Amino acid sequence: xxxxxxxxxxxLAIIVSLFIVGxxxxxxxSVNLSPIKVLKILFFGEEVKQSLHIIIKQxxxxxxxxxxxxxxxxxxxxxxxxxVIRNPMVDPYIVGISAGAGTGVTLAIVxxxxxxxxxxxxxxxxxxxxxxLTVYIVYNLAKTKDKVPVVTFLLAGVAxxxxxxxxxxxxxxxxxRDIHKIVYWLLxxxxxxxxxxxxxxxxxxxxxxxxxxxxxxxxxxxxLGETDAQHLGVNVERSKKYLIVGAxxxxxxxxxxxxxxxxxxxxxPHIARMLVGPDHKKLFPTAAILGGIFLIISDDLARIxxxxxxxxxxxxxxxxGGPYFIYLLRKTKKEIW
Amino acid sequence: MLKLDNIEFSYEKxxxxxxxxxxxxxxxFIGIIGPNGxxxxxxxxxxxxxxxxxxxxxxxxxxxLNDYSYKDLAKKMAVVPQDTDVNFNFSVYDLVMMxxxxxxxxxxxxxxxxxxxxxxxxxxxxxxxxxxxxIQNLSGGERQRxxxxxxxxxxxxxLLLDEPTASLDINYQRNIFDLVSDxxxxxxxxxxxVSHDLNLISQYCERLILLHQGKIHSIGKVEDVITKENxxxxxxxxxxxxxxxxxxxxxxxxxxxxxxxQKIVDKDFHIHLICGGGTGKDIMNxxxxxxIGVSTGxxxxxxxxxxxxxxxxxxxxxxxxxxxxxxxxxxxNEQKMKKANLIIISDTPFGWGNLDNIKSLANFKNKDILxxxxxxxxxxxxxxxxxxxxxxxxxxxNNVNEIKSHKELCNFINSKYEEISYD
Numbered sequence: 004x005x006x007x008x009x010x011x012x013x014x015l016a017i018i019v020s021l022f023i024v025g026x027x028x029x030x031x032x033s034v035n036l037s038p039i040k041v042l043k044i045l046f047f048g049e050e051v052k053q054s055l056h057i058i059i060k061q062x063x064x065x066x067x068x069x070x071x072x073x074x075x076x077x078x079x080x081x082x083x084x085x086x087v088i089r090n091p092m093v094d095p096y097i098v099g100i101s102a103g104a105g106t107g108v109t110l111a112i113v114x115x116x117x118x119x120x121x122x123x124x125x126x127x128x129x130x131x132x133x134x135x136l137t138v139y140i141v142y143n144l145a146k147t148k149d150k151v152p153v154v155t156f157l158l159a160g161v162a163x164x165x166x167x168x169x170x171x172x173x174x175x176x177x178x179x180r181d182i183h184k185i186v187y188w189l190l191x192x193x194x195x196x197x198x199x200x201x202x203x204x205x206x207x208x209x210x211x212x213x214x215x216x217x218x219x220x221x222x223x224x225x226x227l228g229e230t231d232a233q234h235l236g237v238n239v240e241r242s243k244k245y246l247i248v249g250a251x252x253x254x255x256x257x258x259x260x261x262x263x264x265x266x267x268x269x270x271x272p273h274i275a276r277m278l279v280g281p282d283h284k285k286l287f288p289t290a291a292i293l294g295g296i297f298l299i300i301s302d303d304l305a306r307i308x309x310x311x312x313x314x315x316x317x318x319x320x321x322x323x324g325g326p327y328f329i330y331l332l333r334k335t336k337k338e339i340w
Numbered sequence: 341m342l343k344l345d346n347i348e349f350s351y352e353k354x355x356x357x358x359x360x361x362x363x364x365x366x367x368x369f370i371g372i373i374g375p376n377g378x379x380x381x382x383x384x385x386x387x388x389x390x391x392x393x394x395x396x397x398x399x400x401x402x403x404x405l406n407d408y409s410y411k412d413l414a415k416k417m418a419v420v421p422q423d424t425d426v427n428f429n430f431s432v433y434d435l436v437m438m439x440x441x442x443x444x445x446x447x448x449x450x451x452x453x454x455x456x457x458x459x460x461x462x463x464x465x466x467x468x469x470x471x472x473x474x475i476q477n478l479s480g481g482e483r484q485r486x487x488x489x490x491x492x493x494x495x496x497x498x499l500l501l502d503e504p505t506a507s508l509d510i511n512y513q514r515n516i517f518d519l520v521s522d523x524x525x526x527x528x529x530x531x532x533x534v535s536h537d538l539n540l541i542s543q544y545c546e547r548l549i550l551l552h553q554g555k556i557h558s559i560g561k562v563e564d565v566i567t568k569e570n571x572x573x574x575x576x577x578x579x580x581x582x583x584x585x586x587x588x589x590x591x592x593x594x595x596x597x598x599x600x601x602q603k604i605v606d607k608d609f610h611i612h613l614i615c616g617g618g619t620g621k622d623i624m625n626x627x628x629x630x631x632i633g634v635s636t637g638x639x640x641x642x643x644x645x646x647x648x649x650x651x652x653x654x655x656x657x658x659x660x661x662x663x664x665x666x667x668x669x670x671x672x673n674e675q676k677m678k679k680a681n682l683i684i685i686s687d688t689p690f691g692w693g694n695l696d697n698i699k700s701l702a703n704f705k706n707k708d709i710l711x712x713x714x715x716x717x718x719x720x721x722x723x724x725x726x727x728x729x730x731x732x733x734x735x736x737x738n739n740v741n742e743i744k745s746h747k748e749l750c751n752f753i754n755s756k757y758e759e760i761s762y763d
Contacts, residue, residue, distance in 0.1 A: 217446065220441070220444075220446065220447065223438065224441060226428050226430075227426060227428075227435075227438070230390060231421065233390065233410055234388060234414060234417075234418065234421075235414055235438055235441045235442065235490075235494070236411040236413070236415070236442035237410060237441065238409070238410045238411075239410075276429075280430070280431075281429050281430060282430070282434065284448065
């Protein structure tokens, strides 16, 4: 059980960590700078060479901000889906979002589609609409009368995911010369991050978060079971619907710019839950910031490990997150779910 | 407070509830009982708006249940479920605070008023001492009290309980129902409680509803509903009703089936029983469980064995109350004995009035006679030694087996039955 002071301390500590990690990440890279210098450039407008200015503000800064948004978004969506479905094994991709986005992207690459809409490029657009379309299909498949039973929802998501994965594999076999490009996208990467990406995803990301926050209190009650929640005054079906829509919107916005980065949405909610308990009012900010930090660090590793070659960040998150998660499970040994 | 008007509910075309009509007055405590599958839980789910009835109306304070928003309903009605397992690590305090949900805004800000009410509920349910503990670390009974505290802070006018003590030890069963009874009397909550424990609920509620196959079989005061006829019919089992000496409420006693190794369902196999004064009841029930055809006599009308034999639809050779056995009855009785494969004599005492029952035995030299001898023969003899003398004579000349227990009786009947069916 976490006391209030304890929670404030934790949230303060992770905010400070986020700041430190952010500054350090800005300094690392092909051109190493001192963190102090980075601070001066960022906040005190120190005059530097044009190239350095571009590296910090046009290349590294958007990449770090995007890393944060993606990590936070996946963690928030993980918290919401795990809560709504009341199952610890659920991640944000469970409703078939990554498969939907992947299929959209694969289609775009294989068919060599060139569409643009309000300056946005083909691949993020296809990923975004691919994922939203999938959620829409899954949601309506699971809907019986006016209810969406979570188990049906889960099964529909898994089933649609399988189908889409098959479609994707088929497309990849057809367009063998593009396989490298597709696989790279599927593994997830932030290497092309730009302010443009942030502009693309941010509106949906914000709207999704607003929806989720609006129904956050209900999520606590839904954890007790849908029946109990209803007896305590929650319109369960409505809250569930909005929470799913909100989390899907967040996930779709994230996937469209980063590809499907695995594991964060599964494990960060668990780590946050170990820290602050199951109350979503505490869990939401904790998981969001932790997820952001986790992805920033992972992306640093992706940049640095085999520099100048970049490792897809999805590989890093899985390789570091997995063992760490197992370590936590063994160490705490108490039930975290 | 609550009114159900002709409720009907089906699940996949199977009618689960029909013709449900009743009225719960303000501050009343009604219990709902009924066998498994009689529709108790479904009824409660209809009342708590988890399920919508297919037909009929439910009124809560003269408004239709369906016109309440979930939030408003949660202020009027609280539900204590059967399964209170909480899978998450919430503290007792936080969990009880969730009961304030219908009074809080979208952001769940906690007001002083909320805190005070939670504190009071924790005190009332005696759960204050573990308010910071995780709900998962409590025992079933403690957890149920916490859930009741959560219901209390909803400040409901109506409390629904769905088998609130289903998996609890008796100390907790009492504890929980005492608490509910306090809420009913002191906080003036109306209570509607489903329970499969007839005896527990009967000690507490004012009125009972007995459900049978989705219908109200009977409704009314506890002693009018808990009757031998009602319970035997609905639960299809033999029971007896006694009264709890403290509460003076009815108490259902189950009568276990006497163990036989095998059921004898052969109408040609027939036993004649000589008994009286209640000594034959157990034997009759035993034989009934074995599905054996039984005749009995001679018995006085009004004798408790006579009543039991009538209840079980046995052939009875009967005479008026307190009358001695007459010639005609003896003849009839001997005919029955002649037909029987076995004659059993219970531990009944013998006086001048029923001595003829023993005398008749002398005529059946080849029949197996089973004589229950748990009581001393002399103590059963109210004929100045005549009975004992007669018994010794029969024992010498007839096929008499002295039997001490029902088990022995069973074994004998079984072996006799096998012997006959192999012939």
